[in-house]
Amino acid sequence: MAMEQIIFTDLDGTLLNHYDYSFEEAKEAIEYIKISKSQSYLEIRIFFKHIKKQFPLKGFGDMSVENVRELTGLSEESAKHSMRRNFTEPFIFEGVVDLKLLKDEAEKEGLEIVKGGRFYHVISQGQGKAKAMMHLTHLYEEYFEKKFTTIALDDSENDFSMLQAADVGVLIPWPNGEFADINTENIIKATYPGSKGCNKALLEILDAS
Template sequence: MAKPIAVFTDLDGTLLNHHDYSYADALPAINHLKKQNIPLVLVSSKTQAEMSALCQELSLTSPYVCENGSLIVMPAPERQRLGVELENAEQQGDDFLIYRGANREEIVRILAQLKRTFSFTGFADMSVHDVVNCTGLSEQAAAKAMTRAASEPLLWHQDEADLADFAQHLRKHNLRVLKGGRFYHVMATCDKGDAVRYLLSLYESYYGARVASIALGDSPNDLQMLKAVDQSVVMPHPDGTYMHDDSLTNAIRAPFEGARGWREGVEEALAGLTEHEEAP
């Protein structure tokens, strides 16, 4: 039997185009994964409301990871298929929610104190119209982006040296700041990599074998996810540059940003895993 595989992916600038959020060019690879029964797990800074809508559009039944690893959503049918018990999970309709981060209200309270020292604008300070202007999202999509449970995106108005000081203050409250594609994200000390490792353990328990893993991302908040898998795919930024980290020694560099590059990156990663499996 072929070794089981799981694919984990960031969204903005990775599966979704940075400029128009389209995934159309990725559909051939998405459909191939479905035919091969390879789970496609979305892992993003986006909210549950945003990601639930996208999973419905793509007809995905896999779990998904919201707010940079702060929340894992396991659809009830997938939980039943995997036959797993989820500790400390909260049932919400047909989904099981696993919270791994801090409460957003507490994060916003701490940030309000830090505003006396640092200059930034968080989602709590923005209207729906402000978020539309920052992201290019529709008003409906922007409202979903603002419905957060365990993280707070913000625009940083100072230099990198001040950001390091800001991060040090956050650590006193067991919080961290991560750089995403458009925003910095303040959250608990969990990350995308933690969530990926947790889900891989569930899949390996189900298959009774080690699961080969692929992850795709483009930003520093994807780094721990990329390091947690067998084959990482680094996506280019809109200006053609790539995130660099010395630990990603075997990373594939996708040739294009967004959905087109995602499709080619997935195809190359799958081919590499297949060749490795077939090697004598």
């Protein structure tokens, strides 16, 4: 009997298209997907307010709805939803930034700076999607008293650890057809970007299992 699977996916650029945030082409796969997230937003905002004194940064918590709409192309309602943060803080550079120094400062506070498909993000150190995925999988296995195969899908380098930690990792290409510059050994490269690539790759994996 084949082992049951748990699927974890990124949202922007993977389950959702990069530009219009549509998941229309992933509807077949949606029913299989569990979404992982982590980090405390309050501790991240405290750090961010402090670090802005040293670096020219602007986070979602500093932006107006119109700012977010201009950067993302979201509708007003969707932009408002995206600004109701519980975990990470997306941000942009408003000048020249020494990224290594910024990462060092974040590390001192138990935080990390990671690059997503569109923004940089501040997240809690050691509590990214890989850890959340492994923790949730452990809970499932403990509750159901059986093992599960984990499948993870993402398009950016900041979640490389999740792709590595999963039994099956899928890297989704960007809209221009290129892939994040990461070691893709033992990681499947999807054929299409966004929801179409997510849907096709996931259904092929499930059909083969």
